[in-house]
Each structure stands twice: as structure tokens, then as C-alpha cells.
Amino acid sequence: MAGPLFPCTTFARNLLALKAIITINECIQYDKLYANNAEIYMSARLDKDSEWLPDLKGGDGPLYLRIAGALADARANGRLQPGDRLPPQRDLAQRLGVDLTTVTRAFAEARRRNLIDAAPGRGTFVTPGGPDEPILDLSMNIPPPPYGINLPMLIRTGIDGLLKRSSAGALLSYHPGPGSPAERAAGTLWLDKAAARLPVDRVAVGTGAQCLLAAVLSSRTREGEVILADHLTYPGFTALAKNMKRDLAGITADEHGMRPDLLEKAARKHGARLVYLNPTLHNPTTLIMPERRRQDLIRVARRAGLTFIEDDPYSPILHQTQPSFLALAPHETIHVATLAKCISPFLRTAFLVMPDAESLGDVARHLRSLTLMTPPLMTGLAAEWIRSGIAGEIAAGVRREAEARQAMAGSILNLSTGRAPGFHIWMSLGKGRSASDIVDKAQRRGLALSEAGEFATDGNSDVPQAVRIALGAIPDRQKLSEALQSLAVILTETRVFKGTLV
Secondary structure, eight states: OOOOSSSOHHHHHHHHHHHHHHHHHHHHHHHHHHHHHHHHHHHTTTTSOOOOOOOOTTOOSOHHHHHHHHHHHHHHTTSSOTTOBOOOHHHHHHHHTOOHHHHHHHHHHHHHTTSEEEETTTEEEEOOOOTTSOOEEOSOOOOOOOTTOOHHHHHHHHHHHHHHHSOHHHHHSOOOSSOOHHHHHHHHHHGGGTSSSOOGGGEEEESSHHHHHHHHHHHHOOTTOEEEEESBOOHHHHHHHHHTTOEEEEEOEETTEEOHHHHHHHHHHHTOOEEEEOOSSOTTTOOOOOHHHHHHHHHHHHHHTOEEEEEOSSGGGOSSOOOOHHHHOGGGEEEEEESTTTTOTTOOOEEEEOSSHHHHHHHHHHHHHHHSSOOHHHHHHHHHHHHHTHHHHHHHHHHHHHHHHHHHHHHHHTOOOOSSOOSEEEEEOOTTOOHHHHHHHHHHTTEEOEEGGGGBSSOOSOOOSEEEEESSSSOOHHHHHHHHHHHHHHHHHTTOOOOEEO
16 A cells, blocks of 8 residues: 655654745845845945936926936936935935925836835935846837737637637648648738739748748849848848848938839849838838839839839738739739738738749748748638638727827827828937937937837948837837837937927
8 A cells, every 4th residue: 555645744844844944044145145235335325425416407308207317327427326325305306496206206217217226214326237127118110009909818719719620630730831722812811902812822821021031032032142122121131131141232212212213223233133122111211102103113123124022011000002012013023911010929920922823832942941831820810810800900900009109109209190000200310410329318218219220221321310219019008108208308308309200
């Protein structure tokens, strides 16, 4: 007969007690060590308060954010050192001529950013700082949560329903190729706005746009070949081309987009065969290329033997847009459309349209070597949402939320509203302003931004002083409002008032 689970109850109790004593002693030693370290960094300047006083002249925006921002700058430039003790809040309020509640809110904001910490009975001290400071992300360009839609619940119920309706063999087997017939048919439905009645044999499904673009470059170009693109373009494509040892040549744009004359000149110079475009809600400049410019570029492409790669992630959130290159020039266009940028990054599913079935077969072979297959659960859910109309409803919810966030950003940053409900702002800083300075100041104040240089295709010096402000990554509107107010303070201090909001 098997013995008891605990053969010696007394021994077991003693063992547990011993472990508890050891754990308590470890905690005590840790607390002592932490206290000693805190004492070391705080005691250096305990004999008197810092003489620091923020300069609030000529600024704009909420006073408490300006005080917190000035504190961040002072710590970054060395005027305040780790361990410096700040003046008492009441004294600082009197010296600044502001309410005590303003200073209290400023200190609370500074604590949120890990700029300061309080020791009971001893005062408020500047912290050493570090990489764990919380960042409000205005750099990642992803769709905001769809307004009025519980997306996590839809995901849970969608996956649950798909598991119940699908056979184990369908979900647990390899599915090499350009996607199942049902998934490719769903792709034609999703792309109907870009080009009506697409034949299924021209459509492939991939795990996001990046893998589809990689398959296209792998099948259509060689190492060292030059690909043409906008002077400022999606950095994911720039990185992809670099990793695949393809060269990019940037084509300067005007207010309507890529210039046709410069495209033709570059095509002759480099012997290029492909030109990459993001003509609808261009990333980063937000431009929607007018139809006339699209037609002008198509005429150049036909003369020069060019094929377009049209990256079109944002059209599904628009009420109306210009005709796609796919519709205007189907034989000269490779079209890529991802769901991750108009629904959610969770849904890493994208569709590729090639000029004909033969070229699709070639790309499909390269796609298989890169990813073998798409995850059937994810692509199956995407196809089901497209067929049922849920995907369209989510995209409409994203559009409504984007419109609300645009209105908020326009009000806080004093910008005019723009062309369509995109997720980001392209802000030109004007003459004599430095984008890198703005980004650095924002970083010190707990904000992440993207500057124009991150989007330059060929690294030349003709890059505008501009920043991209993404509105979708911060899920909560109140937090987004706080981030934009902090940014408004920085822009006012730097005397930047010029921007474009889409």
C-alpha cells in the first residue's frame, strides 16, 4: 500500500517554517541593501535644497506640464543631478507665483515619468533615471481601438467559433501555397474597393505585408538592383531592401506626390524595373495622390517598362479615395493590402495581387521558401470576418476613432484638420527648427516621436525638418490627450506652429 503524501507531518511543517525564515531574512537583507543604495544617492546633497527654479516665461500649455518638462530638461542637461533635493512644493509655488495644486500636479507628473521620488520626512529627490521610464508612444503607427467595438471579445468569440466549425486536420496540417481557395476568394472581396471582380488566380495570402513584399523582391529583382521609391517612404520597405541587398533610389515629390519627370530620369539612369509607392495616405507625409498624378506616373511607367508596387494599407478606412494603381494599370501594378494597419496588428494577414496568374505562381514559390504557409487560424478568422462583414465594421470603427483623435490633436496642437481620417500627423517644423531636437526633448519628457530622417530612402542630406506624430498606439484617449499636451508645451517652447493633420 502506498504511504502518505507527507510521511512526516512534523518534519514538513518544520521545513516550511525554515523556508519562511530564510525568505524573510532575504527580504530584510534586500531592504537594507536598497535603503543603503538610496542613502548613498540621496545623501550627497541633503544639506540643502537645490536652487533649481524652472523658467516658465514665454511658454504655453498647462503650467504643471511645463514645470514637469523643465524638470526633465534640467535633469538631462545636468543642471539637476541624481540625489538633488527639490525645494518644498509650497516654497516652489510661492517662488513661481502659482497655486500649490499646480506644483503638486507637476510633481505627480514628474513621478509618473520616474524623474523624481519622495522620501517621507526627508523631501523630494531627483532620481537616477534609467531605461524603464514609461514612454507614451507617439511613434508607432498602428490603428487605434475601433470606436464602439469590443475587439478583444470579437477575437475570442471568432476564434472559438472557428475552432468549433473547423476540422482538426484543416488546422493542424501544412497548407503550402498562396492560400486556400476560400481565403483567396475572401481577399478578392476585401480588394473589391481597389479593383472590382479580381480573378482569384491573381491573389495570394500572406502573413502580413512584409513577407509579401519580400517574396516580390525575391522573385522580381536581383542583388544590387536599384528599386525606385519616394524620397520619404515606409521604413519597413527600406529595411527590407537593405537586408536583401537591393539599392533604393529616392524620387523627390511635390504637393501632388512623386514627380513624373524625375521618375523617368531615374528609371533611365538606373535601369530600374520596380517603383514602390504608397499613394493613399502616404506614410509619412499623409498625402493622397490625385488621379491626374497617378495617370502621369502610369504613362511614364509604360514608356520606361516599370512595374509599380502599390502598398495600400489605409484605403479600407476611407469613405472615398482616388482610383488605385491596380484599377488604373492592372498589368503594370503589384498590389499589397494588409489588415494589420486598418483593423489590428493582431490580424497579421495581407493580400497580394499580381498582374497575371503566371507571375503569381512565381511569387508563390518564393513565398513558400520564406514562410512555407500562413497560420490557418489567423487567415481563417480574417476570411470569415471579411465574408461576414465584421472586418468592414471594425475598419469603420477605426475610422470613427481616428476622426475623434484627429479632432483632439488639432485642438491641442492648434492644427488645421486635413484630408482624411489617418492615424498620424506630419508636422513640418519650419525654417531653423531641428527635428532631432524636438525628438530628443520629447524623449526626455516621456514621449516617443519619429523624425523625417527615419523615412529617408537613400540617406542624402535633403531631408525636411519634420516629425511624424502617431495617434493610434496609445489606447486610452485621456493618456493620448496628456501626451499631446506635453508635446504642445515642447512645440511652443521651440516656437513651432506649422503642421499638417490628416
